[in-house]
Amino acid sequence: MSTEVKLTPAFLEYLEECLVQSRMEEVLQNIEDMHAADIAEVIDRLDTELAGKLLRALPNERSADVIIELDEDVRQALIDEYSSEEIARDIISELDSDDAADIISELSDERIKEVLDIIPDDQQAREITELLTHEEDTAGALMAKELVKVNKNWKVMRCVREMRRQAEEIEHVHSIYVVDDDEILLGTLSLKKLLTTSTKTPVAEVFNPTVVSVTAETDAEEVARIMRKYDLVVIPVTDEAGKLLGRITIDDVVDVIAEEAGRDYQMASGLTLDVESRDNVFTLTKARLPWIFVGLVGGIFSSRVIDYFDLSQFPEMGPFIPLIAATGGNVGVQSAALVVQSLASEGGFKDSVMSKLGKDFGVGLLTGAVCSTVIFLANYMLGKSYNLSITVSAALFSVIIFAALFGTIVPLVLHRLKVDPAVAVGPFITTTNDVIGMFIYFTVGMMIMM
Amino acid sequence: MSTEVKLTPAFLEYLEECLVQSRMEEVLQNIEDMHAADIAEVIDRLDTELAGKLLRALPNERSADVIIELDEDVRQALIDEYSSEEIARDIISELDSDDAADIISELSDERIKEVLDIIPDDQQAREITELLTHEEDTAGALMAKELVKVNKNWKVMRCVREMRRQAEEIEHVHSIYVVDDDEILLGTLSLKKLLTTSTKTPVAEVFNPTVVSVTAETDAEEVARIMRKYDLVVIPVTDEAGKLLGRITIDDVVDVIAEEAGRDYQMASGLTLDVESRDNVFTLTKARLPWIFVGLVGGIFSSRVIDYFDLSQFPEMGPFIPLIAATGGNVGVQSAALVVQSLASEGGFKDSVMSKLGKDFGVGLLTGAVCSTVIFLANYMLGKSYNLSITVSAALFSVIIFAALFGTIVPLVLHRLKVDPAVAVGPFITTTNDVIGMFIYFTVGMMIMM
Numbered sequence A, B: 001m002s003t004e005v006k007l008t009p010a011f012l013e014y015l016e017e018c019l020v021q022s023r024m025e026e027v028l029q030n031i032e033d034m035h036a037a038d039i040a041e042v043i044d045r046l047d048t049e050l051a052g053k054l055l056r057a058l059p060n061e062r063s064a065d066v067i068i069e070l071d072e073d074v075r076q077a078l079i080d081e082y083s084s085e086e087i088a089r090d091i092i093s094e095l096d097s098d099d100a101a102d103i104i105s106e107l108s109d110e111r112i113k114e115v116l117d118i119i120p121d122d123q124q125a126r127e128i129t130e131l132l133t134h135e136e137d138t139a140g141a142l143m144a145k146e147l148v149k150v151n152k153n154w155k156v157m158r159c160v161r162e163m164r165r166q167a168e169e170i171e172h173v174h175s176i177y178v179v180d181d182d183e184i185l186l187g188t189l190s191l192k193k194l195l196t197t198s199t200k201t202p203v204a205e206v207f208n209p210t211v212v213s214v215t216a217e218t219d220a221e222e223v224a225r226i227m228r229k230y231d232l233v234v235i236p237v238t239d240e241a242g243k244l245l246g247r248i249t250i251d252d253v254v255d256v257i258a259e260e261a262g263r264d265y266q267m268a269s270g271l272t273l274d275v276e277s278r279d280n281v282f283t284l285t286k287a288r289l290p291w292i293f294v295g296l297v298g299g300i301f302s303s304r305v306i307d308y309f310d311l312s313q314f315p316e317m318g319p320f321i322p323l324i325a326a327t328g329g330n331v332g333v334q335s336a337a338l339v340v341q342s343l344a345s346e347g348g349f350k351d352s353v354m355s356k357l358g359k360d361f362g363v364g365l366l367t368g369a370v371c372s373t374v375i376f377l378a379n380y381m382l383g384k385s386y387n388l389s390i391t392v393s394a395a396l397f398s399v400i401i402f403a404a405l406f407g408t409i410v411p412l413v414l415h416r417l418k419v420d421p422a423v424a425v426g427p428f429i430t431t432t433n434d435v436i437g438m439f440i441y442f443t444v445g446m447m448i449m450m
Helices: A009-020 A024-031 A036-045 A048-057 A060-069 A072-079 A084-094 A097-105 A109-118 A122-132 A156-167 A191-196 A220-229 A250-268 A281-309 A315-346 A353-381 A386-416 A427-449 B009-020 B024-031 B036-045 B048-057 B060-069 B072-079 B084-094 B097-105 B109-118 B122-132 B156-167 B191-196 B220-229 B250-268 B281-309 B315-346 B353-381 B386-416 B427-449
Strands: A148-151 A176-179 A185-189 A234-238 A244-249 B148-151 B176-179 B185-189 B234-238 B244-249
Touching (some): A009 A024, A009 A036, A009 A048, A024 A036, A036 A048, A036 A060, A048 A060, A060 A084, A060 A097, A084 A097, A084 A109, A097 A122, A109 A122, A148 A156, A220 A234, A220 B250, A250 A315, A250 B250, A250 B315, A281 A427, A281 B315, A281 B353, A315 A386, A315 B281, A315 B315, A353 A386, B009 B048, B024 B036, B024 B048, B036 B048, B036 B072, B048 B060, B048 B072, B060 B072, B060 B097, B097 B109, B097 B122, B156 B191, B185 B191, B220 B234, B220 B250, B244 B250, B281 B427, B353 B386
Parallel strands (some): B148 B176
Antiparallel strands (some): A234 A244, B176 B185
């Protein structure tokens, strides 16, 4: 029994040494019992030359399994070293159609054609070609062609025989699909039924006609939502007419779910592209600048507001500008995050918009009352003037209520307009709150201080 | 074949009317073909009385399936209306052990005892009692006891016979586990092997000894990480000695993955508790106040910094306070989010800390150069003095570089200290950046403006 292998720096160093000295048998012995995902982790950390050496030393089936687990950039660097012949015969032939299509889709157009022409198994080549036609982030692009299907007119005995044949090709059998003569998906046959029914019973009598399916055009996020909702481990994919095309297993969808949640978070943090720490300085800066610019424009607007009120008339108000701006931003971001998460997890609200705003008004009122009291006491202790203390607290109170409502309304409106509300949560909300916050602060100041 | 049912308000109203008028047969006819998750959605939207009426009208097996799909608060309200006898006989008996344990764990201690005593199937009662002993958010709490296992000494024929018997009890067969006489997990037997091997072959000769497992104490997030890494649909759970205890299917883990990603996002937004839009005003405010207070304290510190430099000496610097503070906050949040996401997705870095900081310094340099140039031009066009324009741009440049580095270092340090770095990403980073930003701004101002 094997559990996860933790890679130690010492083990990595040892492997590197073996590879440099071409002690390949020693290398293979050391990684023999490791899962492909763990070997991929080793390779991700080696330089390209040693990585290629290790990969080529593995038996074809193993190396194919490892290749699909590699980081995309590492994989591309390594695959560049393979000839089209090797890709087709040594890698693609060993893979399920969905993984094969993923790898081929990363090649240049020219090489895609070459590789597809060389693949020895015509049916696999056809299946991969079909998978490549589906748009990215759709059910069609996620699905694999490998599945077990039986005809509704067959008897259970024939099913077992046919399944035995089909299973030769297929690693894991998650569901047995029942189709009619036109390959139209009718339902599923549970393994339980197959094991517990007399072998002469026709499939039509024992299959389960309730099956949730998606079409090839269904958006990947929608597939994820449906699989989560119905607790599915595998979902069949059909064409518009209901013809069974393939199936999607949950492990591919888990990545979609995690990426989606991560994307919301990235957007909320003001990153406009899907970037990672390891991207280069220019890519990272490009992803970061747009929202920073929005912030700069907001900053200019704030400065115009303060200029308009003429800060030199009440210079003692200046030091509390950061406090007012920051609190407005913090409250707004909290409200918006709550809305975005509700929208993401439920796809909608049970409460009406008005009752939601009513509640946020309540939260704003309570938060505002507590915060303005605390700040009033702090200012009193710091020996600030009564008028200034009242101004800061009154402005803070108003800014908090405004921010709570604004933070709720903006993502709701965006959702209504079919714009992803997560874009609103970060810099946009804080920036707008800054400008409005300054306006409120100095308006209150003018009323009280003059 | 059924696909997802979209609930229209008209359909809901119609169902409500039927329920009020006790036209139960009509109700049942309408929801007959619906998936339990869809019926649960209907019930989530009904008031408790009608919901209970609908639930009781369903056949026991259906109503049990629906109950596990309900929102927790709706479920608790409805279950309160059931007697312990009904819970044990009508609901629990129909469920898999993990779902049964989940529902029982939501009852009061007194009722838990009552229900466990009544459950007709002794084995089920024992299994649930065992599951209830595991701590929340561990593999033990997530697992179900239902699984198919075969002894390594059996021949394939006996396996099929035994599986037929075990399958009577089990809805889905994901994996066939191979154990020895002491129930120690040895590996898995693939359905493919079972179907394609001669019936007289002993299991010991054909099973796959490579199986990734977790122990009952393993943290739920760790289970999720392992299942994602190895693309597993189901994972076996053992005790410390390796004895097979149960299995976890990915659908339960998907929720853990989504919740984890959501929690990072909530923390980054300055929410301290796991709250939802629909919680009440006090719960929401309580989750929000802690970071708002941190922001207030930061605001006071900022005001002390500005007081220290005496704003009345350079009142023209005041209007740009929001710009400096906001940009520092935005840059810092971006840096921190990138670190948090890398830590979450990779569990660590390939790059060293120094090379990471070097890169962030580069990003800061580039972003700072672009932004300070833009602001210098804006100030020039707005007719600001040369000295003020230089001050704002130079301070902005420094603040951006500081924020980029600070936003990277804080989560890295927290990670080193085994504190979840996501807590740092929101208000803490923006607040600290505000204070330091003011210090930088006025230090630069003093050097240039005086």
